[in-house]
Amino acid sequence: MTSRAPEPVGAYPYTRRVGNLLFLSGVGPRQRGQKAIPGVELDDEGNVVSYDFESQCHAVFQNVRYILEEAGAEWDDLVDVTVFLTNMKDDFPIYNRLYAEYFATAQPCRTTLEINCLPTPIAIELKCIAAINNEQ
Template sequence: MIDSNKKFESTKAPEPVGLYPHARQVGNLLFLSGVGPRERGTKKIPGVELDEQGNILSYDIEKQCHSVFNNIRAIVEDAGSSWAQIVDVTVFLTNMKEDFPIYNKIYAEYFKDNQPCRTTVEISSLPTPIAIELKVIATI
């Protein structure tokens, strides 16, 4: 019988913004919840400038990409997997036209050796003032 109740919380990745774990293992697969670029223990989002009401004034997609990839790495490693074992990535961008070329270049640097399947979609917004979120599946 497969134990589908094995949940993982990373001590390095940002705390979830809702009632969900960072990751869940089912058999030899590790499913990550959506992960953004926030920093653990703060509300700080690398490369994002907000006004007093929390609206985005400006953002740097390059800084957000590096931060989200680092958060993903922390979660898969804390769960006992690795970057090389990522097999599927779903990417959510809030501005495909402007951000995709930058994101795609940075993605190619991080996934040069391991090339998982990938889907990239544009969405109107995310639950926090971020421009990118990743949903990942890895083997473990």
């Protein structure tokens, strides 16, 4: 468990380590201890009225960093990132630009998929694998 990343929305761990591989469960932009999602405006029924995708990207990357650090890994240990977007057409250019900034030195493999929806009203989620030193 981590004290900085958002609480899981189900019965699963943040990470699972197998040998020198660290598998992260899907990570979204929510903030620990808050129900509000960065950059998301909801109506009274919980439907998304508008969202700031760039805010969500920054929050997701920060949450991944928190989880890695608390598991004894670093950003540069990432070897594979699977990205789930709910609006590829509008959000991919923003995501691609920010990804290039955040991953300027770390160059993990990447797969980006558009999906219909995520379990909470978010527009992005990352699934990551890191390779860490066995001595950590």
